[in-house]
Amino acid sequence: MDPIKKIRLSESVITVIKQMIAEENFKPGDKFYSENELTRKLQVSRSSIREAMRMLEVTGQVSVKQGKGIFILDANGEQFKAFSTWLKNNEQSIKDNFEVRLIIEPKAASRAAENAEEKDIFEMEEVCAKFARFAAEKNIEEVIQCDRRFHCILAGATKNVTLHVLMKSMTTTLPNGWISSLYTPGRVEKTVNEHGDILEAIKKKDKTGAENAMTRHLVNALHDINKEIKNQSKEKLS
Structure with missing residues (x-):
């Protein structure tokens, strides 16, 4: 995976992570890369990774479980539920x-x-x-x-x-x-x-x-x- 250009960084991180999920055949329930692994792979700051994960969590594409890691969700079935949960928690x-x-x-x-x-x-x-x-x-x-x-x-x-x-x-x-x-x-x-x-x-x-x-x-x-x-x-x- 090539390093991400600094232009429009937050959008680029989200786009590249979505590509990784699709191209590397991650399925709902699979554990995704950790923040540290994504930081190394994409060569961006941890804050950029966290912002991208926050957006992907709101849209029901991943679930970030404290102390356990990042897990892939079924975006089609989880989007409304994910936003509802995120809204209440925040x-x-x-x-x-x-x-x-x-x-x-x-x-x-x-x-x-x-x-x-x-x-x-x-x-x-x-x-x-x-x-x-x-x-x-x-x-x-x-x-x-x-x-x-x-x-x-x-x-x-x-x-x-x-x-x-x-x-x-x-x-x-x-x-x-x-x-x-x-x-x-x-x-x-x-x-x-x-x-x-x-x-x-x-x-x-x-x-x-x-x-x-x-x-x-x-x-x-x-x-x-x-x-x-x-x-x-x-x-x-x-």
């Missing part, structure tokens, strides 16, 4: 993620409306277009990458270096909010419109409008996640 960290984002991102959107340059607007327009295209293709992994990219570009448009670094760090090391939101039914389509509202306010230099649009976006996402968690709890009781 409920508190998801809420913590959104609590922090609600403190930071509405004000960031306001500052972006004040300070964004033409190149920032162009980059946000470009990533919104890609988001919509991948949403139509139901390519959820690429949708999540576009979502992270949109929020990072917006943070960069504030021209506050600390804020930009903080947002980049959050999207890399605390991805649960992005994953949980965009795997929640109906959330991708809503996000297309909500990102559009945020971008339009920034283009108009409407600080209050941008702040309000970001607040609505995050509140709506958290509401839909909480609704999904409650629905899953009801299904288990019935």
Whole structure:
């Protein structure tokens, strides 16, 4: 297996791991390579491997069992069950993620409306277009990458270096909010419109409008996640 190029690393790791599973004939129930083995084989950091495994676990393709290893699942039969389990197991960290984002991102959107340059607007327009295209293709992994990219570009448009670094760090090391939101039914389509509202306010230099649009976006996402968690709890009781 050739080393992975650094460009679009997180997506590349997921793609290559899927290829390994298929080409090396791993079957549901088989134990997969360990994190250390994957790090050596793919020549990427352990954090990149863990992020890829988190995504593959959410989509029901692998099960990561603490102290035991990584096991292959039947993706066709396990996807919804896997997301339901992951969502419940990560409920508190998801809420913590959104609590922090609600403190930071509405004000960031306001500052972006004040300070964004033409190149920032162009980059946000470009990533919104890609988001919509991948949403139509139901390519959820690429949708999540576009979502992270949109929020990072917006943070960069504030021209506050600390804020930009903080947002980049959050999207890399605390991805649960992005994953949980965009795997929640109906959330991708809503996000297309909500990102559009945020971008339009920034283009108009409407600080209050941008702040309000970001607040609505995050509140709506958290509401839909909480609704999904409650629905899953009801299904288990019935």
